[in-house]
Amino acid sequence: MNMRIAEILGYVPDNLRVMLRKTFELTGDTLQEIRIRCGLPLIVNTSHGSFAVLPNGEISPAVGGAYIIKSSDLKRVFQAICENSVYAYAEDIKQGFVTIRGGHRVGITGRASVCSGRVESFREISSLNIRVAREVVGAANNIVDSIITPGKVKNTLLVAPPMGGKTTVLRDLARQISDQGIKTSIADDRGELACIYKGIPQNNVGVQTDVIENASKAEAVIMLLRSMSPQVIITDEISTAKDAESISQCFGTGVTVVATTHGDNAEDVRARPILKDLFGSMGFEQIIVLRKEGVGLNTEIFGTVSEVN
Amino acid sequence: MIKLITGAVVLAGCAALGMFFASGFRRRVQQLVELENVFAQLEFDIDYLSIPLDESFEKAAKNSCGAISEMFLYITDRLRKNRCCDMQMVWKRAIDRSKDDLFLSDDDKRILTDFSKTLGSGNKEKEKNNIKMTLMRLKLAEDEARTAAECNVKMYRGLGILTGVFIVIVLI
Numbered sequence: 001m002n003m004r005i006a007e008i009l010g011y012v013p014d015n016l017r018v019m020l021r022k023t024f025e026l027t028g029d030t031l032q033e034i035r036i037r038c039g040l041p042l043i044v045n046t047s048h049g050s051f052a053v054l055p056n057g058e059i060s061p062a063v064g065g066a067y068i069i070k071s072s073d074l075k076r077v078f079q080a081i082c083e084n085s086v087y088a089y090a091e092d093i094k095q096g097f098v099t100i101r102g103g104h105r106v107g108i109t110g111r112a113s114v115c116s117g118r119v120e121s122f123r124e125i126s127s128l129n130i131r132v133a134r135e136v137v138g139a140a141n142n143i144v145d146s147i148i149t150p151g152k153v154k155n156t157l158l159v160a161p162p163m164g165g166k167t168t169v170l171r172d173l174a175r176q177i178s179d180q181g182i183k184t185s186i187a188d189d190r191g192e193l194a195c196i197y198k199g200i201p202q203n204n205v206g207v208q209t210d211v212i213e214n215a216s217k218a219e220a221v222i223m224l225l226r227s228m229s230p231q232v233i234i235t236d237e238i239s240t241a242k243d244a245e246s247i248s249q250c251f252g253t254g255v256t257v258v259a260t261t262h263g264d265n266a267e268d269v270r271a272r273p274i275l276k277d278l279f280g281s282m283g284f285e286q287i288i289v290l291r292k293e294g295v296g297l298n299t300e301i302f303g304t305v306s307e308v309n
Numbered sequence: 310m311i312k313l314i315t316g317a318v319v320l321a322g323c324a325a326l327g328m329f330f331a332s333g334f335r336r337r338v339q340q341l342v343e344l345e346n347v348f349a350q351l352e353f354d355i356d357y358l359s360i361p362l363d364e365s366f367e368k369a370a371k372n373s374c375g376a377i378s379e380m381f382l383y384i385t386d387r388l389r390k391n392r393c394c395d396m397q398m399v400w401k402r403a404i405d406r407s408k409d410d411l412f413l414s415d416d417d418k419r420i421l422t423d424f425s426k427t428l429g430s431g432n433k434e435k436e437k438n439n440i441k442m443t444l445m446r447l448k449l450a451e452d453e454a455r456t457a458a459e460c461n462v463k464m465y466r467g468l469g470i471l472t473g474v475f476i477v478i479v480l481i
Contacts, residue, residue: 013393075430080392084429085361087436121432 002029007102008130011080013073016042022057032134037127038074041066078125081106094119095214103133103195103202133195135203139165140172143288148177153232153256155283157275159263160290166260167192167236169290171203173258174234178206185230186211187220193236218242225250232256244274251282265289312481319480320473327469334458334465336412341451343377344421345444352440355433362429363388376410383407400425414454420446 001024009017009024023044024031033045041063042053051059052066060066081098082089092098096119097107107129110122147156158173160166171193178184184206186193194201194211201211210228212220217235221243224230238244238261250257263269266287270279278284347369354365363385370381383403387394404411404418411418424443427435 011392017393076393079396079430082429083361083363083392084388084394084396085363086430087355087433088359088361090359090432 001025004102004104005029005031005132007100008034008104008132011077011100011106011130013076013080016067016073016077019053019055019057019067023053023059026057026059027051031132033132034130035127036069036074036077036130038069038071038125040069040127042069074125074128077128078108081128090121091214093121097191099191099195099197099202100130101197101202103135103197105131105133105191105195107131133202134168135171136168137172137175137204139168140170140176143169143290144173144176146286146288147173147258148180148182153177153182153258154285155251155256156258157238157269157278157284157287158258158260158290159266159269159287160260161264162262164290166290170234170236170258170260171205174209175204175206177232177234177258178208181208183229183231184209185224185228185233187215187217187224187233187235188213189215189217189220190236193234216242218246221246221250225253225255230255232258235259237261238275238278241274244278248278248283251278257284259284263289316477316480319476320470323473323476324466324469327465327467327472330469331462331465333412334454334461337414337417338451338454338458340375340377340412341417341447341454343373345447345451347373347377347381348440348444348447352437352444355436355440359433376407376412379410380404380407396428396430397422397425400428414450417447417450417454420450 001021005024009021012020019042020034027044027046030046030048031044032047035043035045037043043063043066044051044053044059049061051061052063054060054065055067079086081100082093086093089098093108096109097105099105108122108125109127109129110125112119113121113123143158147154158166158169174184174186174193186205186209188194188211191213193203194205194209194213195203196211196213201209205211210224210230212224215223217238218240221233221235224233233247233250233255235243235247235257236259238247238259247257247259261269261272261275263272266289269275269287350369350372351365354360354368366381366385366388370378370385373381380403383406384399387399387402400422404413404421413421420443424439427439429436431439
C-alpha cells in the first residue's frame with residue numbers, strides 16, 4: 001500500500017481502519033477521496049469512479065449493503081484530524097479544511113456557527129471529505145526548460161481549465177526551481193502546494209523554498225517580498241483583482257513570478273479584466289497553456305503550448 | 310539489653326509506620342498543587358499558544374514529577390500513538406496505571422476524569438471554561454486535603470509512636 005495513503009488510517013477509528021485498509025489495497029493509487037457522511041454510506045472516489053465501501057472493505061458501485069457512517073465514527077475522525085485539540089485548528093476549520101500528515105486535506109461541512117457574517121466554526125459536523133494528496137514528481141518536465149533559462153527564470157503564467165493539472169505542475173515546478181539553488185517563496189492560500197503539517201511541507205517543494213500557507217494571496221505575496229528576499233515567487237490561481245495587484249507589485253523588483261490561472265487559451269486569459277494589466281514589458285513574459293495528454297495517476301504527462309509575448 | 314534494643318526497634322518501626330501513613334496526606338496536597346500548576350499551564354498553552362494537547366501534556370510531564378509526570382507521559386504517548394482514542398478512557402487508564410503512587414482520593418480522581426470528558430472537542434472558550442472549573446474544583450480539594458492533613462498528620466504520627474510504646478510495654 002502507498003505509504004502516504006496509509007497515513008490516513010491513523011485518523012480513523014479501529015472499525016473503519018480495518019475496513020479501509022482492505023479498500024486501499026483494492027483501490028491502490030487510483031484513490032482520490034474518502035467521503036464520510038453522517039448516517040450515509042462510506043464512499044470512496046477513485047479515478048475509475050465512485051464506490052461504496054462494504055463492511056468487509058470490498059467496494060461496490062451500488063450503495064446497497066454499504067457501511068453506514070455512525071455519528072460516533074464522524075466525531076472520532078473529526079477529533080483525530082484536529083489531533084484531539086479542536087481549538088488548535090480553529091483557523092483551519094474556519095477555512096473549511098484541515099491538512100493532516102501526508103499532506104491530505106480534509107474538507108469539513110456541517111451546521112456553521114456564523115459571527116459578523118463569517119463562519120466561526122461548525123456546531124455540528126455532518127460530513128468530512130478526505131482528499132488524497134498526490135504529488136507527481138516530474139509533472140513539469142515538459143515546460144521547465146521554457147521557464148528556467150540560463151541566468152534567468154521567466155515570469156510565467158500557467159493556464160489550464162479546472163482539474164487541468166495546474167497545481168500539480170506548479171508544485172513540481174517549485175521543486176525544480178528551488179532545487180537549482182534559486183530562493184523560492186510560495187504564497188499558498190489554500191494549502192495545496194506544500195501541504196504543511198506541523199511546520200513540515202508534506203510535498204517536496206524544494207530545498208530553497210519558503211511557504212506562507214492559508215494567508216490571503218495578496219497579503220502573503222507582499223509579506224514574502226518584504227521578508228524572505230525571494231528570487232522567485234510562486235502562487236496558484238490568480239482569481240481576484242487583489243491577487244493581481246499584489247503580483248503586479250513584484251514585477252520590476254527583480255523577483256520573478258510563476259503563477260497559474262483558470263483558462264482555455266492565451267487570448268481569453270489576456271482579455272480577462274483582472275489579468276490584462278499583468279502583461280506588458282514588465283509583466284508576464286509568457287503564457288503556458290497546459291494540455292493533459294495522458295490519463296491515470298503518476299502517468300500524467302502535461303504537454304504545453306507556449307505563447308510568448 | 311536485648312529487650313532494650315527490641316523495644317527501640319519496635320518503637321522506631323511503629324513511628325515510621327505512623328509517618329508513612331501521615332505522608333500520604335501531605336503527598337495528596339503536593340500532588341493536588343502540582344495538578345493545579347499543570348492546569349494553569351494548560352490554560353496558557355490553549356489560550357495564548359494554541360498548541361495541541363499532546364505537546365502541552367508533554368510539557369506537563371517534564372515540569373512535574375513522580376506519579377503526575379508518569380500520568381501525563383502516558384496520556385501524551387496514547388494521544389500520539391492513537392489519534393482516535395477515547396480521551397476519557399485514556400485518562401482513566403493513566404490514573405489507574407499510576408494508582409500506587411497517586412495519593413489522590415476517589416473524588417480527586419473524578420475531577421480529572423470529568424475534565425477529560427469534553428477535553429479537546431471544543432473551541433478555546435469551552436476549553437478555558439473546562440479548565441477554570443477543574444482548577445476551582447482542585448482548589449477546593451486542596452483546601453480540604455490541607456485541613457485533613459493538618460489533623461491526620463499529627464494523629465498518625467502520634468498514633469504510630471503510641472502504638473510502639475504500647476507494644477513495648479506489653480512485650481516488657
